[in-house]
Amino acid sequence: MPIRALLFDHDGTLVDSEPVHFHMWERILADHGVTLLEETYIAQYAGKPTTDNAKDMVERFHLERPHQELAAKKSLVTQRRLDTEAFPLRPAVKEVIDFCHAQGLMLGVVTGAGRNGVEATLRHNGLHRHFATVVSGDDVTASKPAPDVYLLALERLGIAASECFAIEDTEHGVSAATAAGISCIAIPNRMTRQHDFSAATTVLENFDELFTWLETAQG
Structure with missing residues (x-):
């Protein structure tokens, strides 16, 4: 056919977009005292939905924040980028x-x-x-x-x-x-x-x- x-x-x-998403997550986690390595992002997070990543990050890095808060911050950072540049x-x-x-x-x-x-x-x-x-x-x-x-x-x-x-x-x-x-x-x-x-x-x-x-x- x-x-x-x-x-x-x-x-x-x-x-x-993956390198851009990595750097966004890198900066967000840095605000919580976490260093996100590129090899960790590649192994655990590349190509996965924001909410799924946020849930894993809260657990993996022992963050005292609800994953919804982390996901919302990532969505906001992404939207700000897209408002000015694709x-x-x-x-x-x-x-x-x-x-x-x-x-x-x-x-x-x-x-x-x-x-x-x-x-x-x-x-x-x-x-x-x-x-x-x-x-x-x-x-x-x-x-x-x-x-x-x-x-x-x-x-x-x-x-x-x-x-x-x-x-x-x-x-x-x-x-x-x-x-x-x-x-x-x-x-x-x-x-x-x-x-x-x-x-x-x-x-x-x-x-x-x-x-x-x-x-x-x-x-």
């Missing part, structure tokens, strides 16, 4: 999106995070017209690795799972896509390379490789 749509994760996939696109993302659009593929963003980051990316890069739908963690009860965001994207686009591919950078993301019956291509970033991508259809190094894969698939 031909490919009709591509569904892209946002943080860490379309945009190189996360940078990963290399060759724009070229892949332009190619897909020219080929008549439907495109969607499917993120377990809030919608604000996606909106900043699309607005800053002039990409709104390229995407048929945006599904975020704000739209569902259960975020990734639950399949809910992907199931909603399929419903909105009116397509079957067999007619599309998902593009993800984390183990949780691949799990969410495959649980929805969608074949998934993993393109890990520097901070998620250690994740288990055994459930992915294929693992690519970067978006240049995805461009080549799409040319072959659409050829």
Whole structure:
């Protein structure tokens, strides 16, 4: 069956946001007397939801604060950043999106995070017209690795799972896509390379490789 749509994760996939998230958490924890090492962030927190990270941090670092307070602070810091500056696109993302659009593929963003980051990316890069739908963690009860965001994207686009591919950078993301019956291509970033991508259809190094894969698939 031909490919009709591509569904892209946002943080860490379309945009190189993980280093930014690390430095945000680093500063927040420093206010509580905790030094967050990059290797700890990579091993424990990269690619996971803010609330999940906040819960773990409170327990791991013995913080005398409710995790909700920590998560709210992280969300506030993130929003302040997005009010003035979007996360940078990963290399060759724009070229892949332009190619897909020219080929008549439907495109969607499917993120377990809030919608604000996606909106900043699309607005800053002039990409709104390229995407048929945006599904975020704000739209569902259960975020990734639950399949809910992907199931909603399929419903909105009116397509079957067999007619599309998902593009993800984390183990949780691949799990969410495959649980929805969608074949998934993993393109890990520097901070998620250690994740288990055994459930992915294929693992690519970067978006240049995805461009080549799409040319072959659409050829």
